[in-house]
Amino acid sequence: MKSRVFIGALVAALVSLSGPARAQRPAPTVEVYKSPTCGCCANWVKHLQQHGFKTQVTETDDITGIKTKNKVPARVQSCHTAIVDGYVLEGHVPAADLQRLLKERPAVLGLAVPGMPIGSPGMEVPNMKAQAFDVIAFDKQGQLKVYASH
Numbered sequence: 001m002k003s004r005v006f007i008g009a010l011v012a013a014l015v016s017l018s019g020p021a022r023a024q025r026p027a028p029t030v031e032v033y034k035s036p037t038c039g040c041c042a043n044w045v046k047h048l049q050q051h052g053f054k055t056q057v058t059e060t061d062d063i064t065g066i067k068t069k070n071k072v073p074a075r076v077q078s079c080h081t082a083i084v085d086g087y088v089l090e091g092h093v094p095a096a097d098l099q100r101l102l103k104e105r106p107a108v109l110g111l112a113v114p115g116m117p118i119g120s121p122g123m124e125v126p127n128m129k130a131q132a133f134d135v136i137a138f139d140k141q142g143q144l145k146v147y148a149s150h
Contacts, residue, residue: 026054027053027054028053028085029053029056030054030055030056030083030089030098031056032045032055032056032080032081033082034058034063034079034081035061036059040092040122040123041080041122042057043122044080044122044123046122047095048098051096053098070083071109071140072110072112073112073138073142073144075114076113076136076138077090077112077114078114078115078116087108087111090114091112091114091120092116092117094121094150097135098111108137108138108139108147109139113134113136114136117130118130132149133150134150
């Protein structure tokens, strides 16, 4: 009888470990580095928060140094840089692409939205048509490839 109770308890424990609580780990904190005067960066942070991400914002006057330290290729640089779970984010990367990145975990250094395209998260402008833009994946050697198109 004791062995049945033990086996039953073991099965119950294994089932609980494979349930939804384990599958839904909380999103990691996104560390954002931005200029103190940039409003669109603050809007991008709000976009991330609206999609369930925790954020930690550091305002700095040396944003170029942050980009250099994190090996963001010059061709894809934008107004802010963020670090999340070992990846670098540059510019107005949509939360959906960040979620995909964290789920798939590709062998890249990070994602970037070069420039500041109108209509990208944080760059919504009333009465202006959104621009098409690409999210670019980059690696440590500076190789670039399109990760998503919007």
